[in-house]
Amino acid sequence: MNAPVHSAFANTAEEAIAAQDALDGPMTSEMATEVAMQNTLLTPRFYTTDFEEMDAIDVTPVRAEWDVLIDQMKSDPNKGHFKKTDEWEADWDGMEPALKAEFIDFLISSCTAEFSGCVLYKEMKRRGSNEDITTLFQLMARDEARHAGFINDALREAGIRVNLGFLTQQKKYTYFRPKFIYYATYLSEKIGYARYITIYRHLEKHPELMFHPIFKWFREWCNDEFSHGEAFALLLKTDPKLTTTPMNKFWIKFFLTAVYSTMWVRDHQRPLFHEALGVDVTWYGQEVFRKTSEITKQVFPMTLNIDHPRWRPNLDRMEAASRQVAAAKARGGVLGFASRIAGMTKAAVAFVSVFTIPAIKNEVPDSPRLEPAY
Numbered sequence: 001m002n003a004p005v006h007s008a009f010a011n012t013a014e015e016a017i018a019a020q021d022a023l024d025g026p027m028t029s030e031m032a033t034e035v036a037m038q039n040t041l042l043t044p045r046f047y048t049t050d051f052e053e054m055d056a057i058d059v060t061p062v063r064a065e066w067d068v069l070i071d072q073m074k075s076d077p078n079k080g081h082f083k084k085t086d087e088w089e090a091d092w093d094g095m096e097p098a099l100k101a102e103f104i105d106f107l108i109s110s111c112t113a114e115f116s117g118c119v120l121y122k123e124m125k126r127r128g129s130n131e132d133i134t135t136l137f138q139l140m141a142r143d144e145a146r147h148a149g150f151i152n153d154a155l156r157e158a159g160i161r162v163n164l165g166f167l168t169q170q171k172k173y174t175y176f177r178p179k180f181i182y183y184a185t186y187l188s189e190k191i192g193y194a195r196y197i198t199i200y201r202h203l204e205k206h207p208e209l210m211f212h213p214i215f216k217w218f219r220e221w222c223n224d225e226f227s228h229g230e231a232f233a234l235l236l237k238t239d240p241k242l243t244t245t246p247m248n249k250f251w252i253k254f255f256l257t258a259v260y261s262t263m264w265v266r267d268h269q270r271p272l273f274h275e276a277l278g279v280d281v282t283w284y285g286q287e288v289f290r291k292t293s294e295i296t297k298q299v300f301p302m303t304l305n306i307d308h309p310r311w312r313p314n315l316d317r318m319e320a321a322s323r324q325v326a327a328a329k330a331r332g333g334v335l336g337f338a339s340r341i342a343g344m345t346k347a348a349v350a351f352v353s354v355f356t357i358p359a360i361k362n363e364v365p366d367s368p369r370l371e372p373a374y
């Protein structure tokens with residue numbers, strides 16, 4: 001396979017990955033070790049599932065909307081977008097070292113999250129035989145590979161290599177049942193949209209705070225994520241049981257709570273990054289939750305009550321607990337172990353407190369399709 005000029009123009013995920021890996025030349029064993037070391041930093045997980053069950057999905061109930069969405073994705077409005085242009089002026093040397101460290105951490109975890117989606121979608125495409133499903137997953141894998149490739153371009157300038165091909169082989173995979181993949185992936189696509197668009201709109205108003213050019217690319221970027229979320233909304237619509245039985249409602253609430261609180265904890269651990277953007281991280285979290293809740297009304301039978309008096313104090317408790325656990329781990333020994341258990345207990349209690357806040361019921365519309373509105 002000839003590697004294309006750049007991952008931004010690749011028509012498949014495989015081409016994009018090959019193009020990216022070619023930029024670093026062949027992997028030496030030294031590089032491989034370096035990448036493996038970074039693995040500990042690459043916290044977002046990789047997933048695998050029951051691909052046969054997913055391949056059996058029949059999209060007939062949502063056919064009309066499905067075809068429109070697939071045609072839109074096939075028309076590929078963002079082909080060539082994820083590539084540096086003259087507008088790209090990164091000043092890594094002028095960046096405060098502490099900010100630089102947080103920003104690199106942000107880029108690495110974003111790159112892994114993008115790539116984690118790519119790997120899952122690519123695998124679904126490879127294993128499936130249902131043309132509707134494989135077409136969708138091939139298109140989404142293409143987009144995610146371009147996104148990961150673009151972040152990789154940014155990281156390469158800071159002297160960091162994330163070898164995507166190598167990562168595919170080395171990273172540990174977590175098994176999720178297909179329905180959990182739908183809930184988790186639907187949510188992460190929509191929350192990804194809300195995160196990128198909130199930062200983009202904020203910087204539109206305050207261009208002087210744009211400390212790195214990658215943010216200029218966020219609008220088209222989040223439109224890709226929006227489409228991916230739309231696809232999962234349609235998949236969820238193919239089987240009404242997925243969003244109506246008491247057990248599945250329980251799981252939806254669980255995933256909403258887990259995804260929101262994880263985001264809160266992670267973002268609060270990057271204070272300098274948010275400060276440089278002029279974003280109050282607590283405001284940002286609530287704003288992203290608000291947008292995501294509004295969007296997920298298209299398919300979920302409830303939204304979380306993020307204005308409940310128990311909501312924010314317990315998210316803050318989870319964040320404090322996660323810092324305690326990290327410090328206790330670093331400290332080690334009996335005292336470290338005890339402090340770690342105490343921290344994990346605190347986090348669990350706070351999670352239960354948030355999870356048991358009564359949700360707000362939502363009447364799901366017949367047609368889920370939305371257009372990006374923020």
Ligand SMILES: [Fe+2]
Binds near residue numbers: 114117143144224225
């Ligand atoms: Fe993406």
Ligand SMILES: [Fe+2]
Binds near residue numbers: 117144189224225228
């Ligand atoms: Fe996506």
